[in-house]
Amino acid sequence: MLALVSPALLVILALIVLPVGWLAWQSVYHDGFTLENYRRVFTEDVYWRTFALTFEISLAVTFIALLLGYPVAYLADSVPKGWSILILSLVVLPFWTSVLVRAYAWLALLQRTGVINQFLRYVDVISEPLALVHNTFGTVVATVHILLPFMVLPLYATMQKIPNDLMQAGASLGASPSLTFMRVFLPLSLPGVLAGCTMVFVLCLGFYITPELLGGGRTVMVSMLVSRNVELYNQFGAASAVAVVLLLSVLAIFFVVSRFISLDRVLGQK
Amino acid sequence: MMRASPARIALYVISALVLVYLIIPVLIIAPISFSSARFLTFPPPSFSLRWYQQYFSNPAWMQATRVTLTVALLTVVIATPFGVAAAYAVSQSKLRIMRLIHMALLLPLVVPIIITAVGIFFVYAKIGLVATMPGLVLANVMLGLPYVVISVLAGLQSFDPAQEMVARSLGMNRLRSFFAVTLPQIKSSVVAGGIFAFISAMDETIVALFISGGQYQPLTKRMFTALRDEIDPTIAAISTLMTAASFMLVLLASARQGKNA
Numbered sequence: 001m002l003a004l005v006s007p008a009l010l011v012i013l014a015l016i017v018l019p020v021g022w023l024a025w026q027s028v029y030h031d032g033f034t035l036e037n038y039r040r041v042f043t044e045d046v047y048w049r050t051f052a053l054t055f056e057i058s059l060a061v062t063f064i065a066l067l068l069g070y071p072v073a074y075l076a077d078s079v080p081k082g083w084s085i086l087i088l089s090l091v092v093l094p095f096w097t098s099v100l101v102r103a104y105a106w107l108a109l110l111q112r113t114g115v116i117n118q119f120l121r122y123v124d125v126i127s128e129p130l131a132l133v134h135n136t137f138g139t140v141v142a143t144v145h146i147l148l149p150f151m152v153l154p155l156y157a158t159m160q161k162i163p164n165d166l167m168q169a170g171a172s173l174g175a176s177p178s179l180t181f182m183r184v185f186l187p188l189s190l191p192g193v194l195a196g197c198t199m200v201f202v203l204c205l206g207f208y209i210t211p212e213l214l215g216g217g218r219t220v221m222v223s224m225l226v227s228r229n230v231e232l233y234n235q236f237g238a239a240s241a242v243a244v245v246l247l248l249s250v251l252a253i254f255f256v257v258s259r260f261i262s263l264d265r266v267l268g269q270k
Numbered sequence: 271m272m273r274a275s276p277a278r279i280a281l282y283v284i285s286a287l288v289l290v291y292l293i294i295p296v297l298i299i300a301p302i303s304f305s306s307a308r309f310l311t312f313p314p315p316s317f318s319l320r321w322y323q324q325y326f327s328n329p330a331w332m333q334a335t336r337v338t339l340t341v342a343l344l345t346v347v348i349a350t351p352f353g354v355a356a357a358y359a360v361s362q363s364k365l366r367i368m369r370l371i372h373m374a375l376l377l378p379l380v381v382p383i384i385i386t387a388v389g390i391f392f393v394y395a396k397i398g399l400v401a402t403m404p405g406l407v408l409a410n411v412m413l414g415l416p417y418v419v420i421s422v423l424a425g426l427q428s429f430d431p432a433q434e435m436v437a438r439s440l441g442m443n444r445l446r447s448f449f450a451v452t453l454p455q456i457k458s459s460v461v462a463g464g465i466f467a468f469i470s471a472m473d474e475t476i477v478a479l480f481i482s483g484g485q486y487q488p489l490t491k492r493m494f495t496a497l498r499d500e501i502d503p504t505i506a507a508i509s510t511l512m513t514a515a516s517f518m519l520v521l522l523a524s525a526r527q528g529k530n531a
Binding site: 008011026090103178205209 | 384
């Protein structure tokens with residue numbers, strides 16, 4: 001059995017474990033052991049601001065995705081099967097469109113001469129084009145778009161397992177629909193909320209393409225810090241330290257979440 | 271039961287708006303790609319195939335397309351048997367270490383892709399695999415493996431291993447009984463896993479940004495660089511083709527997965 005699993009395992013060890021180990025080593029070793037890279041990451045303003053902004057954006061994206069995703073999952077759960085298949089197909093459809101293609105689409109929609117600005121000017125709502133992209137706004141709009149399916153799918157999976165009898169029991173005991181929702185349905189859907197939020201938050205922390213293309217160089221996220229340190233400044237040690245801190249954050253989140261729900265629930269959706 | 275209460279109506283409206291938000295970017299690409307104008311304008315100008323022409327007549331785009339298709343194909347050819355073997359071992363073995371190995375196989379989904387990309391770049395730089403075809407394929411095999419493993423494991427869940435025992439008790443060896451009894455029954459998940467690995471390789475961008483170069487640059491890398499500089503509708507044409515290809519493959523994969531259930 002070990003022989004069967006070894007080709008796959010070797011590829012993963014060679015291309016994930018070894019490279020990450022190399023990064024960790026490189027972050028503390030430069031002509032001898034040093035914590036200089038980490039000192040910089042934790043004290044220098046640029047690094048600190050980037051990490052703070054990345055967490056802020058990830059929190060905002062997670063929150064918005066939950067606000068938008070919950071009603072859709074709820075609707076998909078509460079309508080007859082044919083409709084819920086339609087709704088879920090619409091949710092997964094963009095999921096299978098390349099992230100790059102969607103970045104292009106959002107640029108075409110949001111830029112100064114883009115579809116939305118042209119439309120708003122055509123119907124005379126605005127006279128000057130709005131700055132919808134090449135800023136944090138554009139980044140968040142496109143990021144939520146990409147991550148929303150990761151929120152809806154676990155929410156829907158959890159809601160589906162909530163037995164309908166419980167709601168009927170609540171109703172038969174005289175509770176209003178909104179009260180049954182608040183007291184019965186919402187608490188029972190919380191594992192799905194946690195799974196969805198974890199996935200969205202963690203994926204957002206490492207986002208690269210979307211902020212790079214839609215942030216216009218102003219919305220710098222951690223991943224961009226890593227790539228710039230490698231590509232522009234040849235600061236391999238600094239890049240490695242940033243990558244290690246990012247990875248540890250992600251693993252810490254997974255670890256904490258795994259105390260509450262099974263990780264399969266979080267990862268199974270991808 | 272379901273009266274159209276105000277809350278219910280609000281639910282419909284909000285959900286409809288969210289679905290529109292999800293779908294619009296997917297739908298907006300095709301009209302841009304067939305328009306003669308550089309941007310979508312009101313009223314829409316004439317229909318044109320010029321952006322498709324530009325794509326098909328540009329040697330750089332064509333070379334990138336060849337690289338992408340070659341990489342994706344080789345990825346499937348390698349990742350599928352590796353992933354099937356691994357999933358089979360994980361599902362059948364009672365070794366305690368298998369749980370750990372199972373988790374390791376899903377690592378490519380857990381580690382943020384930018385970290386993977388930079389890490390592979392450093393390792394490749396040491397051994398001279400940067401800007402090479404084998405390097406690109408190997409990285410995509412690693413990234414595609416979890417999709418095959420997850421899909422095949424799901425297929426194996428509905429398979430009764432006792433059947434294989436029967437075949438073996440009748441004198442088949444383990445390998446033959448796998449190919450004669452097990453594989454035909456999980457074929458659909460294997461095909462689905464392979465298709466997902468293909469799509470993953472076709473769409474992969476970030477690792478390619480770091481490790482590919484020269485004549486071995488996939489489509490996504492060239493698209494990314496082009497998008498950073500200027501929005502060229504040729505990319506709309508490429509995007510439309512890529513999206514159409516993905517959707518057809520996903521339909522195929524879900525049809526196969528449905529068969530399995």
